[in-house]
Amino acid sequence: MDSLFIDSLLEDLKNPSESVREHATQKLWRIWFQQKGIHGLEVIDRSQKLLDAGKVAEAELVLNELIQNQPDFAEAWNRRAFLYYTTGRYRESLIDCQKVIDLIPVHFGALHGMGLCYSALGEYQKAIQAFRRAVEIQPFSLINQKLILECMMRLG
Template sequence: MDSAYIDRLLQALKDQNETVRNQAIGEFWHMWFHQKGTQGAKRLIESQTLVEAEQNTKAKAILDELIDTQPDFAEAWNRRAVLYYMEGNYPAAINDCQKTLELVPHHFGALHGLGLCYASVGNYQDAIQYFRRTLDLQPFSLINQRLILECIAQLE
């Protein structure tokens, strides 16, 4: 991926203009989903459709296959992390989020996911750390601002 383009998108996430920020967010998601071309994106969408239909075992099988055959496919790791999170398997979700970040350090979805996982297990200090790291990339993210405040309230 073109690092200059990624740098421009990262800057756009901090733009005062909400439309500019939303376009950058959309570009990142498109880039991540299409990292392995149209076929990779199609398989990710297929797995998401299965999750929405509460067919998590089938969805996980697709994601496992993608990860086994293309271990550098960051969004496959991230999608499986989301699935694990939804199932309450926080250790597995944390592991897959961390793998996503090894592959794509600016993956704000995985950073946010780590915050959610740590908050879910009552580790509010680490949750705050990951929500703040997400805010470093997306300073206008109201959900992360709110989650930080909620975690701080849990510490008091």
């Protein structure tokens, strides 16, 4: 993908217009999900359907295989991080979120996920750092701003 186009989308995330920001957010997610073409997208979709059906172990196996076959597919790591988070496996989720950030440093979804994991573990300072990094990319993200405040309150 053209890095100038991605840079333009990242700038649009800082635009005062909500519609411009929303369009840029959707485009970035589409780029990330479609990084490996239709096959990668279909496998992620299959894993999500399994997860939605409560078949967590099967969904994890599907994602494990995708990651093994395409270790540079950031969204595969991100989807597994989400699976781990939703099943309370926060440390494992953090490892996968970090892998996403290593591959795509501006992946605001993985940064948000890291913040959620650290918060769930009671590591509020680290959670604040992750949410702040996400806000640097998406300054208008009200959820991350709210979570920063919640973590700060928990710190006292």
